[in-house]
Amino acid sequence: MKQVYNFNAGPAALPREVLEKAKEELLDFEDTGISIMEHSHRGKHYEAVHEEAKSLLKELLSIPNEYEILFLQGGASLQFAMIPMNFMKQNEKPGYILTGAWSEKALKEAKKIGEAEEIVSGKSSNYSSIPEIPSLSSDDYTYVHVTSNNTIFGTQWASFDNLEHPFLIADMSSDILSKRFPVEKFGMIYAGAQKNLGPAGVTVVIMRKDVADKANKELPTILSYETHIKNRSLYNTPPTFSIYLLKLVLEWAKDLGGLEELERRNKEKAKLIYDAIDESGGFYTGHAEKDSRSLMNITFTLQNEELTKQFLKEAQEQGFSGLAGHRSVGGCRASAYNAVPMEACKALKKFMNEFQEKQGN
């Protein structure tokens, strides 16, 4: 089999052990004679998977008891609409902290539903850093929405210490499960699975119960969080195979040593690539300010377009995939999510060094 270093931004690399396990039991799940995909979502075999995935998430992220865990569909994009539909109140407005293209989209969708406000934005510096957060009052905002990691720009909140509001909502699609964070600070956390949690097709929502109770009731049934809470994410047929894979990923994370070990590895992995940038004497330039650098998405440019093209072409030939940056930043992006192995990051550093040397730098 071809050696591939998968740096895709999402859908992204999955742990090899997870894929191997899924392959092994694809035709016969736990001696039931049929695939997990062929089991009823109301049968005991799938039910056990469903509940185990929740309890592993709870354990790994230290989710307090007063939170519900939901498995929905439609990705973060559907949450962008469901959040204002469920939580906007008349004569009140939510606030959005803009740290990239995904937060912009979230705000845009809120504005389609009602009045919503930009609190602060990093746009003027092309989202190269997480902006200073002003003090936030619950009188000012119904809820405050943040994006914890910005895939396109390669920035990430180093901590949430300066963020205080009674109803914080975080889109953690691209860094959930990558490091420890205080769940109890948030009223709601959501994440499309396709970066750190599993395959595309399932969205994890973690919601404090008091927040859910206050949600609007007059909504299409499927768009109301209450529906999914009441029915334990089984109101309609859930994406059972995606949730099964999520469970396998969570088991893998636990076996590895949980969040602390993942965080240790992620820091080491990201450092390899940031070092290649920082030690290049300007041959490579990082897009993100150092104090806002993402452990998940490392964005950098080369001196000109021609060189960038050459870099991406040679990288591709050597088995590196997914390194082309998003058009709004240009250049390159290495997404080193949980499942990207250390060796892939070492290989990339080596390639970056060698490419630079070859150019006579």
Next chain:
Amino acid sequence: MKQVYNFNAGPAALPREVLEKAKEELLDFEDTGISIMEHSHRGKHYEAVHEEAKSLLKELLSIPNEYEILFLQGGASLQFAMIPMNFMKQNEKPGYILTGAWSEKALKEAKKIGEAEEIVSGKSSNYSSIPEIPSLSSDDYTYVHVTSNNTIFGTQWASFDNLEHPFLIADMSSDILSKRFPVEKFGMIYAGAQKNLGPAGVTVVIMRKDVADKANKELPTILSYETHIKNRSLYNTPPTFSIYLLKLVLEWAKDLGGLEELERRNKEKAKLIYDAIDESGGFYTGHAEKDSRSLMNITFTLQNEELTKQFLKEAQEQGFSGLAGHRSVGGCRASAYNAVPMEACKALKKFMNEFQEKQGN
């Protein structure tokens, strides 16, 4: 491996050949060195899968050129909301033909969005048949919604000959791809995949372009059909692995001989079980009227609850799974979707005959 006859109502049996192919290439898709789940949804490898799935659907169902094929998430339940959100107009109302619990749900969701009307309902006879359809005028209804097959009650439209309206919408979640039907009669057709098309997690929508053009524009982006048409179902990350499996199921259907061969088999399979009912002299009673019988879901009762329990218990012991009926009908249900093999239906007939004999009937 255990012999299992999978009669689950959905998620349901998948063709063995499909699961074997998926297993074979789970870790290495087409010599790319990574799983199809790990490929970017914007890369050429997944793109080819995405387009091939559409073109196979088009070919198998003879979908005319003026239709768009979409791959969405959220199942039929999300369509129940999206349809009225997209197509309801002020001072107009849509009409719903009620043939079971799912049509009831569709109407209920429409009524949450605006004014919607029940055209005719089979509820008074506990949905044991498809009711007579009155003549429908476009002056009366913006659109007319039908459910082509009713999983819970085991009824199915034998034909759509008496159904005429310029904008017909059909929920075909449980019988799409099971027999030939006139696509061109409908403005929109939709189907959750988890019965005849693939695993849970992807919804197929087939929509005539003129209908899409008339949809409401002021909607959350993700809930607007226009968004998905413009972006070829790639506005947000699609459930790539589910769509890949859908593609494999469609290839399997084509290799088998397409809709005509599937219909021939489905008729033969259903006949085996209906014969066991009809030849039982009242030991088994079918729920559906004969002219409304479903080829997909065969519903029947035994003379009393105790006997039903015994039947289900012994069936389970002999490897039949998913035979318990829905609580609103009681008794038993055998779902014989496309992927359920002839042998399973033969085995069920044999078991039904033997169980009856054992009871001294």
